[in-house]
Structures are given as structure tokens and as C-alpha cells.
Amino acid sequence: MSLLSVKCKLIPDASTAEKLSRTVNQFANACNYALQIARRDNVWNKFALQRAVYQELRERFGLTANLAIRAIARVGKRKGHRAGGFKATSVDYDQRILSVNLEKEVVSLSTVDGRVKVPMRIAGYQRHLLRTAKSIQGGQLVRGRDSWYIHLWCEYDDPPTVNPDGFLGIDLGIVNIATDSDGETYSGRHLNSVRHRHRRLRRKLQKKGTKSARRLLKELSGKEKRFANHTNHTVSKRIVAKAQRTGRGIALEDLRGIRERVRLRKPQRATLHRWAFHDLGQKLRYKAERSGVALVWVDPANTSRQCPACGHTEKANRPTQALFRCVVCGCSGPADYFAACNIASRAAVNQPNAGV
Incomplete structure (x- = not known):
């Protein structure tokens, strides 16, 4: 239900x-x-x-x-x-x-x-x-x-959840809203450009401080929220449809409390604060329930630092934000894709309980 x-x-x-x-x-x-x-x-x-x-x-x-x-x-x-x-x-x-x-x-x-x-x-x-x-x-x-x-x-009444034949791992991010374990990315470039543009405009309006500036700030806030909401709906619909079509479940990282745990430089804080990962997770959850697709949440610890080939985990495996290169076996590739593969593997092994 x-x-x-x-x-x-x-x-x-x-x-x-x-x-x-x-x-x-x-x-x-x-x-x-x-x-x-x-x-x-x-x-x-x-x-x-x-x-x-x-x-x-x-x-x-x-x-x-x-x-x-x-x-x-x-x-x-x-x-x-x-x-x-x-x-x-x-x-x-x-x-x-x-x-x-x-x-x-x-x-x-x-x-x-x-x-x-x-x-x-x-x-x-x-x-x-x-x-x-x-x-x-x-x-x-x-x-x-x-x-x-x-x-x-x-x-x-939800349809019965189909016993999944494996899991589609989803790594949520900021540059890319999501990357799945098949290597498909769901880009956040447009959304981020809108947010950066709105942030610059907000600074100007806040500095101005007039009645019309405050009215425009309200309109700007509503516009950005609607755009982010639409983007999350689109991305979650595509992911659930893909999992349903291939007979797999969906695996996500449990990111509760991430804003308190993560330490970022000042320019990155606003981006993290406006990152609507919880909203995307909720949309994935209810769309999965209504489609009979299993959805599980896994421990996010070191998913982006663990080598999917040999299992070695080290901070040095991430020489850049976008690149993963294992210092032991030399396995290399896009960091978000490897993280999604690790998430899918953890879901398959651990079979955690569904829910938030």
C-alpha cells in the first residue's frame, strides 16, 4: 500500500x-x-x-x-x-x-x-x-x-514486488545527478547552470534590498524549485523504467545525514545544500513501489574509493573527482560508474531491507 x-x-x-x-x-x-x-x-x-x-x-x-x-x-x-x-x-x-x-x-x-x-x-x-x-x-x-x-x-494497492535478477546500482552526484552501473549518466549540467545563474542573481537582489527585489527573490526561489522537481521526476522515471524493463532492482546509497558528515570548501557548500538527493530518492522509492521494482539502500562508506576489480580501498584511488585509478591493480575508469558498480554489488551480496 x-x-x-x-x-x-x-x-x-x-x-x-x-x-x-x-x-x-x-x-x-x-x-x-x-x-x-x-x-x-x-x-x-x-x-x-x-x-x-x-x-x-x-x-x-x-x-x-x-x-x-x-x-x-x-x-x-x-x-x-x-x-x-x-x-x-x-x-x-x-x-x-x-x-x-x-x-x-x-x-x-x-x-x-x-x-x-x-x-x-x-x-x-x-x-x-x-x-x-x-x-x-x-x-x-x-x-x-x-x-x-x-x-x-x-x-x-502496489503490485507485488518482483524478485529481482540483480540490481541496478545508482550513484547520486552533483556534476551528474545520477550514474548507473550500466555506465549511463543522467547529467545535472543544465540544472547546475540554472542554480549558478540564480545564485549570482540572488546576490545582486539581496544587495539591492528593495521591495521589488524581494518580490523577484520569491519568484526566483519558486522557479528553481519547480525546475529541480521536474528534473528529479524525469530522472527517477527513466531509472525505474530501465530497472523494470531489465528485471532488476534498484540499489541506492543511504545518504541520510550527509550534509552534517561532509566537509567542503566554502564555494562547494551552497551546491551541496541545494542538492536534492533526498527528493530524488523519495521519487525513486514511490515510482519503484508502484512499478513492482525492488529498491534497497546500502552503506555508502567508500563506494567511490573501492576498486570494483580487486576490492582495494584507499583515498589515493581517486586522483581526481572524475577519475578512479586503483593503486594496486591499475583498474581505471569514471569514478561515478565504478561507485555505481560497487553499490550494485553490495545490494546483491547484502540484500538489505527495503525502505528509507
Whole structure:
């Protein structure tokens, strides 16, 4: 069983848009109030926090019973984040306060001003996803800069995972977004050039500091995120299709915590910080689940320093970022490709558990 978020654009009239705006604002205010109480009293358990703030969220912020519960649930996930609060950008919904009529292309939502029905714009691919879903578990109302969206959480029955005949190792990188153990590279050159161009423009706009400069900075951020998201979707789709076509599983490095472990020179830090490897991993995971392709995560230690021929591991095996040359047996070639081969080998030998 897997969950997939399906994004559809909403087309509210002026009156409905005002109700949605008030709901988003009050929901954020309620979340921030509950967060303040949770931090003050160190109460993060969902039920304990509910006893502490539920009634006040309903009376003070005008939330319905279910919206108050959703606000408390969102705050409960914030444990450990000691700084910052919630912005007025979205509201969480469950099945009791959200329903969808696909035929009429309408979503019904609970607001602080009562129930509203909002027309949706459903594209062909979204319609297919919604029709094939086992159920809609809820969703998230999102306020954009000039528009409204609903992200519907759809539940699907996954096909049985096929027992893989070997693994396609994937080495994630910055110069190349990914390289597989067949030697195919998925270049990140275009994405990196866009990021470098945006970084230079951000510096200029931040230095300028005017109102129009701040507006442009927001637009720039959204544009870059959308482009990176599209690139990761494209790359993950190609990788999963290749694994499915060849009857193999997919093997990835477990890169959790890499930003804290890796030490880089200052010019490289911004590139690493904006490297969306986790997002690409998540897209590979859910696409693999929906295609019946096994996906496993392996230990990333020394995958780029280990010789795939003789197994010798040494830092000197990497004379440059792009080249691998074993100091013992002389085996040489592209470093990313050799790393992907090592990842595939580890998956085949260790058969680690699937998951993140």
C-alpha cells in the first residue's frame, strides 16, 4: 500500500477565496499557539497536547473539531524544531472534512465559515491517478502566490514486488545527478547552470534590498524549485523504467545525514545544500513501489574509493573527482560508474531491507 499526492488547481470565486484565506490564516495562528504551549510545557504527545489546547483552538480561532485535531497533529510533528513557527500557507484535511466529486470536478472543504464547494481543474494524468486510487485519505489545501491548489493524498494497492535478477546500482552526484552501473549518466549540467545563474542573481537582489527585489527573490526561489522537481521526476522515471524493463532492482546509497558528515570548501557548500538527493530518492522509492521494482539502500562508506576489480580501498584511488585509478591493480575508469558498480554489488551480496 502506498500514498501518492496528486496536485490539482482550484478555481474559487472571490467569496470562496476569502473563506479559504481566513481558514489558512486561522489554521496557522492555531498551530503557532499550540506550538507555543507545546514548547512552554514540553508537551509533544498528541493526546496530551489535545487535552491542553483543543477547546481553546476551537473557541479562539474558530476551527471546526477536525481542523483543530489536524492543527494539533501538525504541531506534534514539530518536536525537536526549537526555532520558527508556521506560515499561513496550507491546511491539512482528513477524509471527514474533505470529499471529491470527480465527475463534477469539485472538492468540498470545511472552513471557518462553513463547508464550501470549490471547482477543480483536473488534467488528464491527474484524472487517471485519481480514478485508479483505492481511496483518497485526505489532502492539503495550499495557497500559492496568486492561486489555490489541493494536494489529494491517494492510496494505491502496489503490485507485488518482483524478485529481482540483480540490481541496478545508482550513484547520486552533483556534476551528474545520477550514474548507473550500466555506465549511463543522467547529467545535472543544465540544472547546475540554472542554480549558478540564480545564485549570482540572488546576490545582486539581496544587495539591492528593495521591495521589488524581494518580490523577484520569491519568484526566483519558486522557479528553481519547480525546475529541480521536474528534473528529479524525469530522472527517477527513466531509472525505474530501465530497472523494470531489465528485471532488476534498484540499489541506492543511504545518504541520510550527509550534509552534517561532509566537509567542503566554502564555494562547494551552497551546491551541496541545494542538492536534492533526498527528493530524488523519495521519487525513486514511490515510482519503484508502484512499478513492482525492488529498491534497497546500502552503506555508502567508500563506494567511490573501492576498486570494483580487486576490492582495494584507499583515498589515493581517486586522483581526481572524475577519475578512479586503483593503486594496486591499475583498474581505471569514471569514478561515478565504478561507485555505481560497487553499490550494485553490495545490494546483491547484502540484500538489505527495503525502505528509507
